[in-house]
Amino acid sequence: MSQMPEARRLPGSEWLKDHPRILEWIYLRSKAVLGRLYPWMRRLSPGWTERLFVRSEEWVKGYLFNCQMCGQCILHSTGMTCPMNCPKNLRNGPCGGVRADGHCEVIPEMPCVWVQAWERSSRMAHYGEEIRLIQPPVNRQLEHTSAWINMFEGIDARTPPGWVPVELEIETSGDP
Amino acid sequence: MSERPLRADSRLERVLRSGRFAVTAELNAPDSADPEDVYRNALVLAEVCDAINATDGSGANCHMSSMGCCALLTRAGYEPVLQVSCRDRNRIAIQGDLLGAAAMGVKNVLCLTGDDVTVGDQPEAKRVFDLDSIQLLRTARIMCEQGVFLSGRRLTTPPRFFLGAAANPFVPPLEYRHLRLAKKVAAGADFIQTQYCFDIRIFREYMRRVRDLGLHRQVYILVGVGPLRSEKAAEFMRTRVPGVWIPDEIVERLRKTPKKRKREEGIRICVEIIEQVREIEGVHGIHVMAYRQEETVAEIIHRAGLFPRQARPGWQRPRRRDTSSPQLGRVK
């Protein structure tokens, strides 16, 4: 895993992530547009489409989120903060090792991904509540494939056959 | 909580169910291949505890495995808690280990994320973290309840576990920690063992949020406590051990104590904290972690008035008789 704590602070990226509503809007628009385009592109050339998506995700999401190309993107459920930047790859919340200043146990100069994720998701308009979802185990076979394509094909929603999903049964009213 | 059938019929579960204030303690796994080293440490703990946690490479340092310790402990009739961390094993190894543990008579399992390899003595090791602690909890619960592996393949005989998880109410993001607990409860946790509690104010606030969600009625919460040997030990723990929060007042208090009485003062602080957390609604027990000072555990438990064990304050026997747990009356 490439650990580039500073890469998460490429010019502008941190500012943008601190305005999760903008990213949310971009996500919703892209989903609508790409969702229309994708079937046509696939018909033209599945190979090139895959390549194009992978390359663009590596560039764009790499720049903004230090995307690790897990292929199962849950950015909008984690306050637009990529959980795979957590050195322990935690997708369901922070570990118990977070430092008193809110920084990572493993990389002291990096703010804990989950401290940022909770804070940012509380400021989101549509997907803020999704941080309460219990995320299933990651399909490691999808590494370095396109998360967008996996979403359109429904591949990213597949869980291990024995997995039984659960949801949080708590009132969402009140804090936070 | 008390109307459910027993999960695994472990002693820890029965103690908690019966409304007694539970005590668990951490066994420091030896750097040795001699079973006597495990038994020697276990003996002093077993007399005063309801269950013994066998750590799984705590602090990412290599010691005898939790599996090994648990095998020895069950053989001798002790009640262990198997600790499983996500750091060293992938989902295939973990599911296999869970079956092996159940076959050896292990009934309590604590599912952990695990300290990172970089804090241990072999930082160049590969970290695994294939599952996270919540996915691990869920996997164990699925194996017990659905009787399948994650792959969907059937188990001839599913294991029965009383499942635990860790919680750290003392580090950021403080205002969301109770939601993390809610996830663990939903994923299948029956009991919780927390990180060291040295800051009663933060803990009270945390428990208030936990009660607001009604979680204290769905899960048994055991508060982590432990003695500090000196202000140097405290300083070491709060700077070098991940996730330990010790407020300045406590370090100051130890610093002001004359050298000969420091150990005594550390134990006194620990006993005071136990007395304070006992009064908090929703606390069901304590988990004593006394690194390399097992002998103090008995002293702490005696001085906190936890031996012999009594009912939790404010606890009332459920009105409907719990017919699903005939052993209830036999808890020692």
Ligand code: SF4
């Ligand atoms: S695809 Fe995976 S690694 Fe990339 S940003 Fe999304 S969650 Fe992170």
